[in-house]
Amino acid sequence: MKPVHVVEGRAVPLERSDVDTDQIIPSEWLKRVERTGFGRGLFSEWRDDPAFVLNQPAYAGATILVAQARFGTGSSREHAVWALMDYGFAAVVASSFGDIFANNAASQGLVTVTLPPDALEELTQLVKADPSRLVVVDVERLLVEVPDAAWQHAFSLNALTRERLLHGWDTIGLTLRHDNEIARFESAHWAPSVPIRFAP
Amino acid sequence: MARTLYEKLVDEHLVASPPDEAPLLYIDLHLIHEVTSPQAFDGLRLASRRVRRPERTLATADHNVPTDPPSTPVSDPVSRRQLEALDENCREFGITLFPRGNEHQGIVHVIGPELGATQPGMTIVCGDSHTSTHGAFGALAFGIGTSEVEHVLATQTLPHQRARTMAVTLEGQVPPGVSAKDIVLAIVARLGTGGGAGHVIEYRGQAIRDLSMEGRMTICNMSIEAGARAGLIGVDDTTIDYLRDHVIVDDDEFARLAARWRTYVSDDDATFDSEVILRADDLVPSVTWGTNPAQVVALDGVVPSPHDERDPAQAEAAARALAYMGLEPGTPIRDVAVDVVFIGSCTNSRLEDLRAAAEVVRGRRVAEGVRALVVPGSHAVKRHAEAEGLDRVFLDAGFEWREPGCSMCLGMNPDQLRPGQRSASTSNRNFEGRQGRGGRTHLVSPAVAAATALMGRFASPAEVSA
Numbered sequence: 001m002k003p004v005h006v007v008e009g010r011a012v013p014l015e016r017s018d019v020d021t022d023q024i025i026p027s028e029w030l031k032r033v034e035r036t037g038f039g040r041g042l043f044s045e046w047r048d049d050p051a052f053v054l055n056q057p058a059y060a061g062a063t064i065l066v067a068q069a070r071f072g073t074g075s076s077r078e079h080a081v082w083a084l085m086d087y088g089f090a091a092v093v094a095s096s097f098g099d100i101f102a103n104n105a106a107s108q109g110l111v112t113v114t115l116p117p118d119a120l121e122e123l124t125q126l127v128k129a130d131p132s133r134l135v136v137v138d139v140e141r142l143l144v145e146v147p148d149a150a151w152q153h154a155f156s157l158n159a160l161t162r163e164r165l166l167h168g169w170d171t172i173g174l175t176l177r178h179d180n181e182i183a184r185f186e187s188a189h190w191a192p193s194v195p196i197r198f199a200p
Numbered sequence: 201m202a203r204t205l206y207e208k209l210v211d212e213h214l215v216a217s218p219p220d221e222a223p224l225l226y227i228d229l230h231l232i233h234e235v236t237s238p239q240a241f242d243g244l245r246l247a248s249r250r251v252r253r254p255e256r257t258l259a260t261a262d263h264n265v266p267t268d269p270p271s272t273p274v275s276d277p278v279s280r281r282q283l284e285a286l287d288e289n290c291r292e293f294g295i296t297l298f299p300r301g302n303e304h305q306g307i308v309h310v311i312g313p314e315l316g317a318t319q320p321g322m323t324i325v326c327g328d329s330h331t332s333t334h335g336a337f338g339a340l341a342f343g344i345g346t347s348e349v350e351h352v353l354a355t356q357t358l359p360h361q362r363a364r365t366m367a368v369t370l371e372g373q374v375p376p377g378v379s380a381k382d383i384v385l386a387i388v389a390r391l392g393t394g395g396g397a398g399h400v401i402e403y404r405g406q407a408i409r410d411l412s413m414e415g416r417m418t419i420c421n422m423s424i425e426a427g428a429r430a431g432l433i434g435v436d437d438t439t440i441d442y443l444r445d446h447v448i449v450d451d452d453e454f455a456r457l458a459a460r461w462r463t464y465v466s467d468d469d470a471t472f473d474s475e476v477i478l479r480a481d482d483l484v485p486s487v488t489w490g491t492n493p494a495q496v497v498a499l500d501g502v503v504p505s506p507h508d509e510r511d512p513a514q515a516e517a518a519a520r521a522l523a524y525m526g527l528e529p530g531t532p533i534r535d536v537a538v539d540v541v542f543i544g545s546c547t548n549s550r551l552e553d554l555r556a557a558a559e560v561v562r563g564r565r566v567a568e569g570v571r572a573l574v575v576p577g578s579h580a581v582k583r584h585a586e587a588e589g590l591d592r593v594f595l596d597a598g599f600e601w602r603e604p605g606c607s608m609c610l611g612m613n614p615d616q617l618r619p620g621q622r623s624a625s626t627s628n629r630n631f632e633g634r635q636g637r638g639g640r641t642h643l644v645s646p647a648v649a650a651a652t653a654l655m656g657r658f659a660s661p662a663e664v665s666a
Contacts, residue, residue, distance in 0.1 A: 033238035078345035104345035
């Protein structure tokens with residue numbers, strides 16, 4: 001994973017609450033064994049509609065998605081994060097996220113920014129009023145900014161998630177530093193392995 | 201100090217608590233399937249890593265498998281490739297796999313308990329959000345993404361941010377005709393799709409104690425629909441009785457295990473971060489009307505109006521849902537006709553579910569023009585159901601009796617709704633397009649699904665027997 005310090009770019013407002021991971025990437029896309037190429041499937045059930053916000057030229061090339069409440073609930077599919085990133089998004093701002101989605105995003109380096117609903121609404125209105133505006137998500141300073149409107153709002157990130165983003169750490173590599181502790185735990189642990197005899 | 205069940209499970213699995221890092225949790229059982237694992241195995245190969253504990257890993261093919269007889273080839277080349285990848289990966293890394301057609305194959309959350317792999321006191325993960333199902337056994341079980349699958353394969357651990365604890369208590373007893381599915385739909389409606397976020401829910405109270413293990417699995421299964429990481433139910437006699445039939449060990453070993461298992465309950469004076477209380481006596485058979493599982497109405501009720509919502513965002517979501525579902529506010533639910541009835545999924549495809557549906561169906565016929573299918577959760581469920589003659593009950597009534605898999609719950613295999621088709625489904629998600637692009641899903645219990653198949657519109661079992 002590449003380190004992420006600051007995400008800058010245009011933002012696109014997705015004015016729907018409860019966008020579950022089935023909406024982000026429908027299950028027909030989950031049959032693939034690769035990790036790339038999911039951008040074409042992003043929001044695919046809505047992309048046929050010319051009025052859908054991602055189809056509007058003014059938002060082309062946006063790197064920040066401004067969503068609403070409960071973004072990424074439902075299925076654990078990490079494909080949702082891969083699709084957002086493959087499409088070009090580097091950060092998602094919302095008033096809340098599905099827990100598994102947020103974990104998946106953290107492990108891939110997609111920044112999730114949680115704002116209170118009123119601040120989210122202000123940001124949404126700013127990017128609707130002028131889609132060309134530069135929006136900045138600063139992981140170091142934990143700030144979302146719209147410099148030309150002199151608007152900014154702080155956000156919080158779990159300390160470990162922030163460190164992982166800033167350093168681009170390989171979580172498995174971090175965990176394997178505890179190899180001896182894992183081995184010690186295993187040697188004293190009671191729980192049986194997968195059975196080899198099964199009920200009929 | 202008094203601890204909740206969740207706190208006990210975390211404490212017992214702490215491998216390390218490094219400063220400035222999330223505590224590291226040992227994982228006792230890792231369930232994998234074809235859809236969320238291939239990229240994880242690729243990651244291992246790229247980094248020249250091995251699977252640390254293949255003997256704590258169990259694989260099955262369930263999400264994309266066709267439910268035709270196993271002798272029929274998988275016609276979709278992309279699905280076939282994914283199933284082959286699972287075969288190859290399990291062979292290469294020494295993991296036990298139950299592929300399509302194997303006598304132990306089935307939906308991952310059905311076979312774990314059935315094979316005795318799911319036991320109280322364990323930590324269980326799977327790249328599937330409905331892993332919460334296994335919490336019915338007093339195990340800490342939750343869904344993870346593919347990067348975490350790779351992490352567990354490589355280390356048999358996961359960094360775990362401690363969740364908050366929530367008790368959902370069902371006081372009293374449910375009225376006759378109210379199933380576990382109706383209970384959990386009521387819970388999700390009460391909490392909302394985000395109400396459980398950041399929490400592990402423990403279900404308690406008389407109405408939970410009264411449930412079989414199958415019913416408890418239905419409850420814990422849908423914890424994620426309220427946004428919770430996991431659901432839990434403490435161990436009691438019902439748990440131990442189930443395990444006696446499913447964990448194949450000698451009597452001494454069973455007694456030793458059972459004594460330990462019984463400790464997996466919350467202490468009497470343990471405190472939860474929050475508690476929600478529902479009166480079980482007030483619950484009724486229920487149906488979802490919208491496009492998220494918290495949009496629930498009584499089978500006796502009418503399609504609600506967006507104007508009933510006080511929150512403007514919820515009102516807008518309701519209006520959008522009604523437009524997608526093709527429903528008019530005020531329409532009695534019983535007047536809504538269906539095209540397809542699906543009895544299956546990790547929520548409701550166990551023997552008890554099939555018995556409940558068959559009891560309604562026996563001696564009757566599926567309504568003209570309705571496609572009705574039963575997809576047993578596993579080969580074991582299918583075998584037991586066939587031994588009881590349930591397959592004949594369904595087939596004689598005009599149902600399809602299919603091979604095990606996730607099937608129409610998520611429409612990854614050929615079992616899908618066509619655009620505009622309306623289903624009554626015993627599955628867990630009524631999201632837009634979930635069962636097929638443009639499909640309209642209503643979540644119901646197995647008994648209501650069966651009655652609906654016979655009547656061609658939403659109906660209760662009482663209506664068909666009248």
